[in-house]
Amino acid sequence: xxQLVESGGGLVQPGGSLRLSCAASGFTVSSNFMxxxxxxxxxxxxxxAVIYSGGSTYYVDSVKGRFTISRDESKNTLFLQMTGLRxxxxxxxxxxxxxxxxxxxTPTYYFDFWGQGTLVAVSS
Amino acid sequence: EIVMTQSPATLxxxxxxxxxxxxxxxxxxxxxxxxxxxxxxxxxxxxxxxASTRATGxxxxxxxxxxxxxxxxxxxxxxxxxxxxxxxxxxxxxPPSFSFGPGTKVDxx
Numbered sequence: 001x002x003q004l005v006e007s008g009g010g011l012v013q014p015g016g017s018l019r020l021s022c023a024a025s026g027f028t029v030s031s032n033f034m035x036x037x038x039x040x041x042x043x044x045x046x047x048x049a050v051i052y053s054g055g056s057t058y059y060v061d062s063v064k065g066r067f068t069i070s071r072d073e074s075k076n077t078l079f080l081q082m083t084g085l086r087x088x089x090x091x092x093x094x095x096x097x098x099x100x101x102x103x104x105x106t107p108t109y110y111f112d113f114w115g116q117g118t119l120v121a122v123s124s
Numbered sequence: 125e126i127v128m129t130q131s132p133a134t135l136x137x138x139x140x141x142x143x144x145x146x147x148x149x150x151x152x153x154x155x156x157x158x159x160x161x162x163x164x165x166x167x168x169x170x171x172x173x174x175a176s177t178r179a180t181g182x183x184x185x186x187x188x189x190x191x192x193x194x195x196x197x198x199x200x201x202x203x204x205x206x207x208x209x210x211x212x213x214x215x216x217x218x219p220p221s222f223s224f225g226p227g228t229k230v231d232x233x
Contacts, residue, residue, distance in 0.1 A: 035222070037168075044211065044224055044225070044226045044227045045160075045162075045168065045211055045213075045224040045227075046224065047222040047223065047224070050220060050222065058219070058220040094167055094168070099173070101156065101173055101174050101215070103154075103155060103156075103174050104154070104217070106217050106218075107217075108156050108215045108216065108217045109215055109222075110158040110170065110173040110174075110213070110215050111158070111160075111168075111170065111213075111222075112170050112173075112179065113170075114167040114168055114169070115167060116166075116167050117167055
């Protein structure tokens with residue numbers, strides 16, 4: 001059975017750091033496209049970062065230089081290291097697995113399975 | 125940056141009726157579009173990918189159409205469990221971009 005379990009959220013002061021974890025079961029994180037998506041309270045969904053199976057990473061402009069997505073093959077876990085946190089980073093953070101859309105020569109990825117999320121609150 | 129818009133923001137529908145939700149991209153995304161359903165307190169669930177392909181386990185009353193910049197999610201014969209917020213998302217290959225629309229809330233009329 002597929003499972004993604006996020007942890008590591010909490011209350012942090014502006015400028016602080018947190019590391020989110022996403023433990024996977026039922027599939028191998030390092031063999032898949034993975035992503036972090038966040039949702040501010042009462043708002044919509046925003047993708048934050050992605051990591052391809054080959055290791056390439058990409059970020060939304062608002063978190064570049066502050067957040068780092070990574071994975072640990074031995075733990076089958078995805079991470080999001082967040083530094084320089086701001087009030088606007090307050091959100092539920094979801095990890096998700098990407099599935100390839102092979103319609104075109106180069107596959108693109110939609111998000112086929114999501115975890116339940118972990119809340120990050122940035123406030124003094 | 126590709127910007128996604130959705131309309132209407134809220135759609136009031138009676139159980140058993142059909143709902144049509146619209147999604148527009150600021151530039152052509154071919155068929156690189158997914159639809160997600162989110163209920164209160166839950167994580168999003170994939171409904172449709174490649175604009176018109178239902179994900180595993182999704183009932184046939186959900187259908188997607190469109191290409192380029194204009195897309196539609198249609199829900200036939202709305203069931204009580206279908207009242208939720210629906211998001212469209214584009215997923216571009218290059219540069220990698222996965223922006224979501226603001227969502228359409230489908231509520232009971």
